[in-house]
Amino acid sequence: MLKILLSHGVKLNLVQRHNAAGTLVFSLHRGFRVFFLLFAGFLVAVLVTSYDPADSNTGPLILIIGCLLFGFYNEAWIFDATAREIQQQHGMLFLFKRKIISMDDLESVRLSRFVKGEVGMAPKETDFQKKRFFQPTYQKLSLITKDGKGIVIEILKTTQQEILEEKAKAIVSVCQLPLIYAEDDFS
Numbered sequence: 001m002l003k004i005l006l007s008h009g010v011k012l013n014l015v016q017r018h019n020a021a022g023t024l025v026f027s028l029h030r031g032f033r034v035f036f037l038l039f040a041g042f043l044v045a046v047l048v049t050s051y052d053p054a055d056s057n058t059g060p061l062i063l064i065i066g067c068l069l070f071g072f073y074n075e076a077w078i079f080d081a082t083a084r085e086i087q088q089q090h091g092m093l094f095l096f097k098r099k100i101i102s103m104d105d106l107e108s109v110r111l112s113r114f115v116k117g118e119v120g121m122a123p124k125e126t127d128f129q130k131k132r133f134f135q136p137t138y139q140k141l142s143l144i145t146k147d148g149k150g151i152v153i154e155i156l157k158t159t160q161q162e163i164l165e166e167k168a169k170a171i172v173s174v175c176q177l178p179l180i181y182a183e184d185d186f187s
Contacts, residue, residue: 014027015028022081025079072093077089081103085103087101109180111140138155141164
């Protein structure tokens with residue numbers, strides 16, 4: 001169901017918001033939440049108007065609960081230049097996990113691309129030329145720590161490369177880090 005909704009315009013892309021001076025926020029589009037909450041409301045209305053005590057079907061209740069869970073899901077990245085920290089938040093509306101990363105622990109911001117189905121495999125010389133037609137190429141936006149670990153912020157198809165580059169440039173301007181373009185990424 002989620003795959004069908006995503007193919008019809010309900011995006012899981014993070015959108016850029018500015019809260020205060022020196023703060024950059026990427027969070028899920030409000031339309032994602034609104035869609036699922038409205039769909040849950042529609043299902044509740046249908047269930048209430050066509051309620052039959054003799055018919056105790058739990059299918060609609062499961063759909064309503066699923067839509068409510070999707071509707072209350074929150075994901076955000078908060079880049080605070082004044083506090084020199086980055087917060088990653090994900091979870092339900094008020095019950096979410098928060099991870100704080102110091103900007104001083106970061107080395108760079110990296111944009112890299114990879115072919116789906118090739119991640120984790122040894123790179124070949126011409127991976128991008130030999131990819132099969134059903135293997136899409138993706139672009140990944142990551143933060144690289146000083147110890148070499150990558151923290152993935154977002155992954156999009158290369159057809160949306162400009163969107164990811166704009167986000168990377170916004171992060172670079174707030175964090176004052178170098179932007180690295182990597183041709184292949186197998187990490």
